[in-house]
Amino acid sequence: MYTTLISAADLAGHIDNPSWVIVDCRHDLMNLSAGREAYAAGHLPHAVFADIETELSGARRAADGAFRGRHPLPLKADLIATLRSWGIDDESQVVAYDAHGGMFAARLWWMLRWVGHPAAAVLDGGLAAWQAAGLALSTDIPAHRSGAIGERAALVTTVSAADVLDHIGGGKRVVLDARAADRFRGENETIDPVGGHIPGAKNHFFKDNLAPDGRFKEAAQLKAELAPLVGNPQDAIMQCGSGVTACHNLLALEVAGLPGAALYPGSWSEWCADPARPVAKGA
Incomplete structure (x- = not known):
């Protein structure tokens, strides 16, 4: 189980493992479509895409109208539904990556621990490390697979x-x-x-x-x-x-x-x- 970081070489050895879920977290705070466009142009094989603004954030206003910040946490039930839509199960090893030093991938890493999932890691060096190792990208969109991850006691x-x-x-x-x-x-x-x-x-x-x-x-x-x-x-x-x-x-x-x-x-x-x-x- 990888719980913090994983190297490109180690990830490459598991890239076709169906129990592993790779998540592309690329994002640009100044251009909200940039991450999805980059994903479409090429991503790690079998990777799904995570939208920081919608899937990894919740409503900016609380029920009483109070501002909760630019990227408040979603409801845990909503996050669980998103994780299931990516095919994540309780036993899945999840690896998040980005092209920004891990600044966005670490958000997903933490959120997985927030719902009690310990098998979450960030690709050390991100997309650049993967490409520097001579590893290929893909433009294929993985087939949808429903996961069954459940909420457990928070680890954070x-x-x-x-x-x-x-x-x-x-x-x-x-x-x-x-x-x-x-x-x-x-x-x-x-x-x-x-x-x-x-x-x-x-x-x-x-x-x-x-x-x-x-x-x-x-x-x-x-x-x-x-x-x-x-x-x-x-x-x-x-x-x-x-x-x-x-x-x-x-x-x-x-x-x-x-x-x-x-x-x-x-x-x-x-x-x-x-x-x-x-x-x-x-x-």
């Missing part, structure tokens, strides 16, 4: 905006922000119209988890870099712009042997939508 935890508000300033929990430094400082209003970060948060850009070749750094290096930031992982909260790239930091923590941090799904996009919540700017 989440916190709400209220939970975060309760803990900031008191030193009880660490908030780690996965956005780029300019967004964290409040200097990129194109992406974050309300700039800044949650008071007391620390910044760890998700791309800092990667080596120059686009693969994740070795576990020991990740641990050396992340442990001083998070302290006790069980007391750490991961967030980003909308709850997507925060999952990359959660995956890196898992690889580093530092499990147990929580995800704040609404992240900055939800937090800053309420002017009553405090905002900090600068480094």
Whole structure:
């Protein structure tokens, strides 16, 4: 069972295994059709496509009208239905990949753990690693197969905006922000119209988890870099712009042997939508 990362070579050895499900998570936040277009042009053999905006996100507004962020979690029942539509069973090994350093694939990895499915991994190095190994792509669309995955006890935890508000300033929990430094400082209003970060948060850009070749750094290096930031992982909260790239930091923590941090799904996009919540700017 692969539960964090898998190499292109290892995946190639199982690519025709009917009990494995490969999911293409390519996406572009500025061009919402780009991922599906890239999938149509060529994808890993037997891979299905996951739409970040629709299948891996839920309604942006709660029943009371409150804004939940740009990519809030879907209902678990809806996610289970999507996973079944991809042919995923309780015994399936799922491998997610993208072409963006794992920033979108890690979201699916985390969501599978959210519904209690441990056999979920991210292709280390993504599409580039697959092609660098001389492995072929396909334009064939796999035949539809219904899966029977069921919801089990979650392997991960989440916190709400209220939970975060309760803990900031008191030193009880660490908030780690996965956005780029300019967004964290409040200097990129194109992406974050309300700039800044949650008071007391620390910044760890998700791309800092990667080596120059686009693969994740070795576990020991990740641990050396992340442990001083998070302290006790069980007391750490991961967030980003909308709850997507925060999952990359959660995956890196898992690889580093530092499990147990929580995800704040609404992240900055939800937090800053309420002017009553405090905002900090600068480094």
